[in-house]
Amino acid sequence: MSADVELDHITVRFGDYVAVDDADLRVEDGEFFSFLGPSGCGKTTILRTISGFLEPSEGGVRIGGRDMRGIGPNRRPTALIFQNLALFPLMSVADNITYGLRVRGVSGAERRRKADELLELIALRGQGDKKVGELSGGQRQRVAIARALAVEPDVLLLDEPLSALDLKLRQHMRTELRTIQQRVGITFIYITHDQGEALTMSDRIAVMSDGVVQQIDQGATVYDNPATSFVASFVGENNPFFGRVSRTETGFAVADTASGALVGRNPQGLREGEKAIVFVRPEALVVGNGAANGQANVIRGMVTNAEFEGPTVNLYLRVEGGREVMLLMPHSGGAPSLAIGEEAVVSFDPQRAVVLPEGALAGE
Amino acid sequence: MRFVRRNGLFLSGYLLVAVTVWIVFMIVLPQLYMVDFSFRPNLPLNEIGGPDDKYTLENYRYLVFGRPTDEALLNWLHLEVFFRTIIASICVTLLDFCLCYPLAYYMAQVARGGRTRLLLLLLILPFWVNEILRAFAFRLLFASGGMINTALLGLGLIEQPIDFLRADVALYAGLSYAYILLMMFPIYNAVESLDHNQVEAARDLGAPWWHIHLFVVMPFAKPGIAAGCTMVFMLSAGALAVPQILGGPSSLWFTQVIYDWFYQGGNWPQGSAYAFVLLIACILFVLLVMRLFKVGLGEIAR
Ligand SMILES: Nc1ncnc2c1ncn2[C@@H]1O[C@H](COP(=O)(O)OP(=O)(O)OP(=O)(O)O)[C@@H](O)[C@H]1O
Ligand SMILES: [Mg+2]
Numbered sequence A: 001m002s003a004d005v006e007l008d009h010i011t012v013r014f015g016d017y018v019a020v021d022d023a024d025l026r027v028e029d030g031e032f033f034s035f036l037g038p039s040g041c042g043k044t045t046i047l048r049t050i051s052g053f054l055e056p057s058e059g060g061v062r063i064g065g066r067d068m069r070g071i072g073p074n075r076r077p078t079a080l081i082f083q084n085l086a087l088f089p090l091m092s093v094a095d096n097i098t099y100g101l102r103v104r105g106v107s108g109a110e111r112r113r114k115a116d117e118l119l120e121l122i123a124l125r126g127q128g129d130k131k132v133g134e135l136s137g138g139q140r141q142r143v144a145i146a147r148a149l150a151v152e153p154d155v156l157l158l159d160e161p162l163s164a165l166d167l168k169l170r171q172h173m174r175t176e177l178r179t180i181q182q183r184v185g186i187t188f189i190y191i192t193h194d195q196g197e198a199l200t201m202s203d204r205i206a207v208m209s210d211g212v213v214q215q216i217d218q219g220a221t222v223y224d225n226p227a228t229s230f231v232a233s234f235v236g237e238n239n240p241f242f243g244r245v246s247r248t249e250t251g252f253a254v255a256d257t258a259s260g261a262l263v264g265r266n267p268q269g270l271r272e273g274e275k276a277i278v279f280v281r282p283e284a285l286v287v288g289n290g291a292a293n294g295q296a297n298v299i300r301g302m303v304t305n306a307e308f309e310g311p312t313v314n315l316y317l318r319v320e321g322g323r324e325v326m327l328l329m330p331h332s333g334g335a336p337s338l339a340i341g342e343e344a345v346v347s348f349d350p351q352r353a354v355v356l357p358e359g360a361l362a363g364e
Numbered sequence B: 001m002r003f004v005r006r007n008g009l010f011l012s013g014y015l016l017v018a019v020t021v022w023i024v025f026m027i028v029l030p031q032l033y034m035v036d037f038s039f040r041p042n043l044p045l046n047e048i049g050g051p052d053d054k055y056t057l058e059n060y061r062y063l064v065f066g067r068p069t070d071e072a073l074l075n076w077l078h079l080e081v082f083f084r085t086i087i088a089s090i091c092v093t094l095l096d097f098c099l100c101y102p103l104a105y106y107m108a109q110v111a112r113g114g115r116t117r118l119l120l121l122l123l124i125l126p127f128w129v130n131e132i133l134r135a136f137a138f139r140l141l142f143a144s145g146g147m148i149n150t151a152l153l154g155l156g157l158i159e160q161p162i163d164f165l166r167a168d169v170a171l172y173a174g175l176s177y178a179y180i181l182l183m184m185f186p187i188y189n190a191v192e193s194l195d196h197n198q199v200e201a202a203r204d205l206g207a208p209w210w211h212i213h214l215f216v217v218m219p220f221a222k223p224g225i226a227a228g229c230t231m232v233f234m235l236s237a238g239a240l241a242v243p244q245i246l247g248g249p250s251s252l253w254f255t256q257v258i259y260d261w262f263y264q265g266g267n268w269p270q271g272s273a274y275a276f277v278l279l280i281a282c283i284l285f286v287l288l289v290m291r292l293f294k295v296g297l298g299e300i301a302r
Helices: A045-051 A093-097 A099-103 A110-119 A137-150 A165-185 A197-199 A220-223 A227-234 B002-007 B009-038 B057-067 B076-111 B113-128 B132-142 B148-155 B169-176 B180-192 B197-202 B209-237 B239-247 B255-263 B269-291
Strands: A005-014 A017-027 A032-036 A057-063 A078-081 A154-159 A187-192 A204-209 A210-217 A237-251 A252-257 A260-265 A275-280 A298-308 A311-321 A325-330 A343-347 A353-357
Touching: A005 A045, A005 A154, A017 A045, A017 A057, A017 A110, A017 A325, A032 A045, A032 A197, A045 A057, A045 A154, A045 A187, A057 A343, A078 B197, A078 B255, A093 A099, A093 A137, A099 A110, A099 A137, A099 B209, A099 B269, A110 A137, A137 A154, A165 A187, A165 A197, A165 A220, A165 A343, A165 B002, A187 A197, A197 A220, A204 A227, A210 A220, A227 A237, A227 A275, A227 A353, A227 B255, A237 A260, A252 A353, A260 A275, A260 A298, A260 A353, A298 A325, B002 B009, B009 B269, B057 B076, B057 B113, B076 B113, B076 B169, B076 B180, B076 B209, B076 B239, B076 B255, B076 B269, B113 B148, B113 B180, B132 B148, B132 B169, B132 B239, B169 B180, B180 B209, B209 B269, B239 B255
Parallel strands: A032 A187, A032 A204, A078 A154, A154 A187
Antiparallel strands: A005 A017, A005 A057, A204 A210, A237 A252, A237 A275, A252 A260, A275 A353, A298 A311, A298 A343, A311 A325
């Protein structure tokens, strides 16, 4: 079984503080949906509202078309995986996994069968008798997933379940989570502040900031066509150039910035004279003026730093106006083409830049 | 020797001597002396050390069988007091547990910081008043002409005053109250260290509230519960002042019997034997219960 989740204009307040502001969205049946946003933006609050630990101050939650008002967390068809997992330390792995079944009065033999089945699913066969404390971080993670899956929820809610793991394990668990989701076929609602996680696993992502859902789209769309300056700066690296729109053409806008006139796509239909930010991804910038658009999109600066990352090199330029710009170049082998302290000219294709209305940036 | 290196010669020497002196002179020797006493006959001063001063089981025999010349087979009077003391102490312990667990859970897991501190303060403040005074205050509360009876009579709920003292209500109330903090704090500490997410996780998995308490919170708080129960039971069984003041006219506490041997009867060996029996009985009982609930001694002292 599986179900869709509708948030119908949900607002959650703590006193005067608005933790979630008018969230209105629909998670499809069987979808892997992520909420992505910085710490404190209200992700956990949304999840607790869906699972029933919080009642929204306004609006309502529907799961599988059924209004959830007044239905407690123990009677909702959801299962929550906590930020810190919250496994029961005194119970064995198998007892943890089947706790929900024990609550439902399932017989011991049936519970053991189910535990074996789930241990198989999370690749921990034969480890049901261990204590939770004897498991590694990644294994504990999987036990928490199995414990939630054991009650056969329609919707699985995951609150940053990978944040406590080290990088390698986190990357491994991403693939694993996605596989498990495809195998069991239920709706996953996943919360994270790590864009890498959201981009790699999700069917769709909702980007949040300060309690407001900024954009809901597929990962590639969020990356290529951010709806707001916050999304543009939060998801992936981006170089912002602040300025004012001086001219518009069909689908494009020219903005006058401290680094000269820059042309980019104009998805929001900005008009002449409006304040704007031109966002250019590091990988869209190329050395030389080959990608320029006539006189525009040529940026001059001085190389201040170069970081070698293996397949790529991050180049930092100090441009006119004092800002630092990051440039991502494929590593071609051999000596770097630009040395620190050298003057450089870089340019970009207007197709690969976006002009957005001025607004808050992430991390400021 | 790591101990010596860490603390220096002087300090470690001092610690070793102080702890040894404390244990030997304050704990072991006096108790051994009492035990030794309990196996000797009650002799006048000038015969102590004389030919009649031999080890005997007479003092213990007396608790069970009474004087050889008695008609009855067993010493029912004292045995009954003994068992009633044990059973009543169990009841007091259970009562304290039932009172403390919900409150401790509320303070540790539900209430926010300020309210928890206020409740703790309200719990502790009455204990600035000493035990005797509190017991007498309870007596006034429960007496025939006391506040409770006056109130009940005034409300027309009863015709005759209820004799709370004779019904041992006052005794149970007084004892539970006297040791309630010793139940409260260990449980509070234990429940406090429980991650609230575990309670929510259980709830999210569909558990009703009683299931969460029985299978998630209580197992976790077991060492604290055991510590609290042990202390309340031991101290109730060994209480003297409260039963003296609040006990009904016909219900003796075993400690009162012991007290009488020492001070009224002037029979110290007999009193020692009785006290020793009470001590052993309490320890055995506690160990048995701990066995039943699978709690280790180490956990309690955690
Ligand atoms: N019970 C509460 N009472 C008052 N304020 C709260 C409560 N729970 C959350 N908040 C506030 O709501 C805001 C959002 O909190 P939330 O836990 O949803 O953030 P989050 O996005 O999950 O952050 P993180 O990534 O750090 O977990 C925070 O500013 C927090 O202080
Ligand atoms: Mg959170």
